[in-house]
Amino acid sequence: MKKNVFALVWIIVLLVALAGCGNSNNTNGASPTSGSTAAPEAGESAAPSAEPVTIKVANWSPAADMEPILQAYEDSHPGITLEYVELADNGDSVAGMKKLDLLVASGENLDVVFMPGATDYSQRAGLGLLAPLNDLISKEGITLTDEYTVDPSVDGKVYALPDTLENYFVLLNKDKLDAAGLAVPTEWSWDDYLDYAAKLTSGTGPSKTFGTYFHTWAMYWELAVINQEKDNNLVNNGVVNIDSAGIRQSLELRSKAEASGVAVPYADTISQKLAYRSEFFTGHAAMIVTGNWMIGEAGGSEEFPATFTTAFAPMPSNSAGQPAGVSIANGNYVGILEKSGHQQEAYDFIRWYSTEGEQMQNVYSAWKKQDVDKFIAGVKSGAMSPDKIDEASLAYVIKNAKPAPLSVPPTYQGELETAFTKETELYILKQQDLETTIKKAQAELQKIVDANK
Amino acid sequence: MKTSVTLPQSHQTPTAGSKKRKRIEAGMGYFFTGPMLLGVLVFTLIPMIFSFMLSFTKWSFVTGFDKIRWSGLDNFRQLFQDEVFLKSLGNNFIMLLAVPVGMAIALILGVIITSHVYAPGAFKVIYFMPQISSVVAVAVVWQVLFHPSYGPVNGFLSAIGVDNPPKWLADPTYALPSVMLLMIWIDLGVSLIIYIAGIKNIPADLYEAATIDGASKLAQFRSITFPLLTPTTFFLLVTGIIGNFKSFALVKVLTDGGPANSTSVVVYDMYQTAFVDLQTGYASSMVMILFVIVLAITGLQWLGQRYWVNY
Numbered sequence: 001m002k003k004n005v006f007a008l009v010w011i012i013v014l015l016v017a018l019a020g021c022g023n024s025n026n027t028n029g030a031s032p033t034s035g036s037t038a039a040p041e042a043g044e045s046a047a048p049s050a051e052p053v054t055i056k057v058a059n060w061s062p063a064a065d066m067e068p069i070l071q072a073y074e075d076s077h078p079g080i081t082l083e084y085v086e087l088a089d090n091g092d093s094v095a096g097m098k099k100l101d102l103l104v105a106s107g108e109n110l111d112v113v114f115m116p117g118a119t120d121y122s123q124r125a126g127l128g129l130l131a132p133l134n135d136l137i138s139k140e141g142i143t144l145t146d147e148y149t150v151d152p153s154v155d156g157k158v159y160a161l162p163d164t165l166e167n168y169f170v171l172l173n174k175d176k177l178d179a180a181g182l183a184v185p186t187e188w189s190w191d192d193y194l195d196y197a198a199k200l201t202s203g204t205g206p207s208k209t210f211g212t213y214f215h216t217w218a219m220y221w222e223l224a225v226i227n228q229e230k231d232n233n234l235v236n237n238g239v240v241n242i243d244s245a246g247i248r249q250s251l252e253l254r255s256k257a258e259a260s261g262v263a264v265p266y267a268d269t270i271s272q273k274l275a276y277r278s279e280f281f282t283g284h285a286a287m288i289v290t291g292n293w294m295i296g297e298a299g300g301s302e303e304f305p306a307t308f309t310t311a312f313a314p315m316p317s318n319s320a321g322q323p324a325g326v327s328i329a330n331g332n333y334v335g336i337l338e339k340s341g342h343q344q345e346a347y348d349f350i351r352w353y354s355t356e357g358e359q360m361q362n363v364y365s366a367w368k369k370q371d372v373d374k375f376i377a378g379v380k381s382g383a384m385s386p387d388k389i390d391e392a393s394l395a396y397v398i399k400n401a402k403p404a405p406l407s408v409p410p411t412y413q414g415e416l417e418t419a420f421t422k423e424t425e426l427y428i429l430k431q432q433d434l435e436t437t438i439k440k441a442q443a444e445l446q447k448i449v450d451a452n453k
Numbered sequence: 454m455k456t457s458v459t460l461p462q463s464h465q466t467p468t469a470g471s472k473k474r475k476r477i478e479a480g481m482g483y484f485f486t487g488p489m490l491l492g493v494l495v496f497t498l499i500p501m502i503f504s505f506m507l508s509f510t511k512w513s514f515v516t517g518f519d520k521i522r523w524s525g526l527d528n529f530r531q532l533f534q535d536e537v538f539l540k541s542l543g544n545n546f547i548m549l550l551a552v553p554v555g556m557a558i559a560l561i562l563g564v565i566i567t568s569h570v571y572a573p574g575a576f577k578v579i580y581f582m583p584q585i586s587s588v589v590a591v592a593v594v595w596q597v598l599f600h601p602s603y604g605p606v607n608g609f610l611s612a613i614g615v616d617n618p619p620k621w622l623a624d625p626t627y628a629l630p631s632v633m634l635l636m637i638w639i640d641l642g643v644s645l646i647i648y649i650a651g652i653k654n655i656p657a658d659l660y661e662a663a664t665i666d667g668a669s670k671l672a673q674f675r676s677i678t679f680p681l682l683t684p685t686t687f688f689l690l691v692t693g694i695i696g697n698f699k700s701f702a703l704v705k706v707l708t709d710g711g712p713a714n715s716t717s718v719v720v721y722d723m724y725q726t727a728f729v730d731l732q733t734g735y736a737s738s739m740v741m742i743l744f745v746i747v748l749a750i751t752g753l754q755w756l757g758q759r760y761w762v763n764y
Contacts, residue, residue: 098728101515123731127513128520206603267601267623270712339517414730422537425713431625444536451531 051079053345058085058103059114060096069357073349080345085110093117104129104337111340112350114163114332119413121333122154126411130159130335136347147355150329150366154408160335161354162366166291167403168219168226168327170316171298173286174309174390176200176209184311184393186400187324190224190253193287193316197262200286211262213285214254215276216269218417221424223289224249226328227315229404233328234416235449242420242442249318251437254428266428277304289315291330292364295394299383306388312397329403331366364398372398412452419444508738513731521734528738538739540714541722545698548633548718552693555637556686559644564678566645567652577649581642588639592706595635596622622708625715632707632716636700644689651685652678683762691754698747719743 059066063086070082085103087096093116100113113130115121124130134157137144145151150162170193172184180199185192197211214220218234225246226232234241241247257263264285268274277297279285281304300306314325334354336346358365362378376395380386410416423441426432432440483490508529511522532538562580566573583591598606599621610618619627655678663673701720704710710717710725717725719739727736 101728101731105514124515127516127731129515265602267620270708271599271601271621271623272596273709418725422713425711426625429620429623429625429712431713 052081053079053342054081054083055111055342055346055349056083056085056109057112057114057349058087058100058110060086060088060091060093060099060116062086062089062091065361069353069360072360073352073357077348080349082349109339109341110337111342111346112334112336114334115160116332117166118152118330118333118408119417121152121160121335122408122411122413125154125157125159125335129338131338131340131343132157132159133161133336133347134158136343140347140351147368148366149368149403150331152333152408154411160333161350163332163334163354163358164293164363165329165366165403166293166331166364167329167401168289168291168315169325169397169401170313171280171288171290171294172196172311172313173200173280173283174311176283176286176308177311184390185313185324186396187317188313189317189320189322189324190249191320194253194256194260194262197257197287198260201262209283210264210285212257212287212289213264213274213276213279214257214266214269214289215274216421218421220289221254221421222247222250223253224318227317227326229326229402232404233409234413234420234445235410238410238449240442240445240449242445243438246318248434248438251424251427251434254424255434258428266425270425281306283308292398295364295389296379296383299380299389300385306383306385309388309390311390312393314397314400323402325397325400326402326404329366410449410452412448415448416445419448504737504740507734508741510734510737511732512734514727514733515731524734528735529742531735532738532742537714537717538719538722541710541717541719542742544629544716545718547629548636548700549694549697551633551636551640552690552697555640556644556689556693558637559641559648559689560679560682560686562641563645563648563652564674567649573649577642577646580645583639584642588702589706591635591639592703596707599631623712625712628708628712628715632703635707636697636703639703640693640696644693647685647689648682651682655681680763684764687754687758687762691751694750694754695747698743698750 057066057070063084066084066086070084074080074082085108087099087103097116097120100110103110115124137158144153144158144161148162149165152158152160152162174184177184177200182196182199185196188196193212200209200211202209219226222234225234225241225244228246230236231241231244231246254263254266258266264274264279276288276290280288280290281297295312297304298306298310298312315327317324317326334350336343336350340346354365355367355369358367359370359374362375362382364370364375372395376391376398380389380391383389420441423432423437423444427434427437507521509523509525511524511527512520562576566576570576598604601607601620601623604621606621607618621627621631659677659681660673663677668676699720700718701724704716704718704721705724708716710721720743723736723739723743726732726739
């Protein structure tokens with residue numbers, strides 16, 4: 001009797017639980033469809049009557065940085081209220097993306113979302129989170145390639161507008177350069193880079209200065225590929241690019257630097273989880289290949305005050321005679337969530353933000369009409385120690401940069417990079433030779449490409 | 454209570470009153486266990502069932518429920534061709550070695566501390582220290598100790614004449630043993646405390662009798678201490694193996710599964726798949742495999758215990 005009652009209660013509890021699951025499934029399944037059919041109507045009827053519209057904007061930047069810009073937009077666009085959602089409390093974009101995913105998963109009604117880099121962008125576009133913008137763009141009547149240096153199309157569809165522009169160049173410790181009697185390079189190749197690294201290496205033991213430092217990111221295993229105009233990714237148009245001269249040269253470059261002791265040993269890098277900022281700004285490494293988010297930091301930051309002058313050099317070429325300064329263009333992207341009920345208003349905002357809004361923030365943007373001199377002046381005025389930025393070489397690098405048209409990576413770029421770095425790690429740690437590495441990486445990446453067809 | 458008096462009667466001819474009382478009593482029971490039951494239901498049981506269902510789907514948790522695609526056994530088929538997963542699973546099994554080794558050390562230390570040292574309390578505290586420190590802090594300290602070029606460990610090794618000391622955490626062959634070493638060191642405190650409690654529970658007259666019979670210390674350990682500690686050993690083995698299978702924090706902060714996946718474990722791979730690659734369905738299927746393995750191992754241990762555990 002007692003057992004029966006207990007069992008009955010359990011069955012009821014389980015049934016309720018299952019019913020609960022089923023219910024939530026149903027409501028959740030139904031709401032997006034009803035939302036997407038109802039929302040555009042609401043948006044269209046709202047626009048003419050100029051009813052107040054609230055747009056939720058999510059970014060990982062601190063609120064203090066974003067709010068003045070949002071305020072400026074609200075002032076010039078009455079009826080629009082922008083609500084800022086801060087995704088990370090320390091400006092960490094990786095943590096910001098995790099928070100964004102959780103917010104979206106929990107049904108938060110965000111409208112505009114920022115993404116740090118093409119990999120994050122294409123991953124979320126591939127998941128169907130972002131609304132295609134092609135109709136809105138053709139309605140406005142612009143050609144994207146005339147407006148922006150970066151083409152954000154994924155399979156012919158545009159899911160986000162380019163926000164900041166990121167290309168790569170070399171930061172040099174000018175004090176050490178002067179001490180070694182070297183000039184700031186303007187045209188150079190990877191061989192010259194190794195040469196510089198050797199000349200900049202000095203000392204022994206824990207206080208040794210290394211010529212260069214390579215971070216753990218996948219881009220540092222494909223340095224002789226990302227400085228190409230074309231076919232500059234691991235997989236281009238579905239063709240795996242590992243078994244190529246470019247990747248071979250990249251890996252040999254790393255191996256030479258490691259063997260001759262001019263680069264921070266890879267074992268130190270991974271076992272101590274070294275960070276490129278501390279390696280460069282503490283003078284532990286004299287040169288790093290990096291991107292233009294570091295321009296402002298060259299003038300010092302709270303954590304790493306500038307103690308020496310930083311000079312800039314273009315991205316090296318693969319062999320003497322080829323032009324230096326070519327680099328893939330990446331950057332932040334700003335898109336609109338598929339579920340957003342205010343597509344038009346959100347689009348107007350991201351168009352404004354990715355052009356004029358950025359000028360206010362003085363970031364290096366993908367907008368073609370940006371004034372470079374004004375940007376440099378802005379960087380210097382905002383820097384903690386402006387005299388530590390070598391202006392002449394910075395101007396040269398920016399004006400002579402040749403951002404290669406970005407082919408947005410496949411939606412599974414993250415998986416490709418993980419698989420690739422796994423093999424290259426074994427190579428640099430002397431567990432396998434170059435040809436084995438190339439062969440295995442080529443096969444593994446091919447497997448990922450096939451699995452995602 | 455009064456019910457105990459009326460119960461025999463009501464058993465033969467249930468009256469309306471006693472039935473009602475019974476119902477109230479049962480109701481009260483459910484009322485009091487309700488909150489706990491609800492908690493278990495909402496935070497454990499439903500997620501488990503949900504995760505089980507998800508393991509047969511292709512889904513990313515950032516997309517809505519309407520994007521769930523049923524994929525049958527595809528995930529599992531894919532899992533057994535997934536080199537990273539198989540490597541992680543293999544690493545998990547190698548890592549299991551850390552459990553018996555750690556327990557053996559704890560047992561020996563336990564015997565020594567209870568009877569052969571002054572100030573045993575101080576030793577307990579010393580060995581328990583790593584357990585109460587944050588894993589992150591502990592990992593950072595060991596990172597520096599294991600520094601491949603200037604770390605104290607390699608400094609010592611080269612001082613005594615080892616030419617090419619291993620690169621420890623940065624060496625694909627030594628990374629996993631290094632992690633296991635740390636695991637043993639961190640978990641030593643718990644096993645030690647429990648063993649000491651077990652040793653104190655052994656009646657002293659057994660040892661007295663053995664001493665009178667002229668048994669050596671070793672014989673006493675083999676015939677008294679070890680057999681009487683088998684329930685403790687069994688408990689530590691089961692919880693240790695389950696805990697070992699679920700190890701994540703140490704791997705995450707120490708090596709991130711590297712170099713080249715040599716320290717990746719199933720839970721780490723799952724984290725990477727679910728929260729970095731955003732493949733919730735696929736990650737759920739990994740959890741299911743883990744669940745089945747842990748269940749099987751624990752079941753085997755329960756079955757095997759009657760051959761070696763003395764209660």
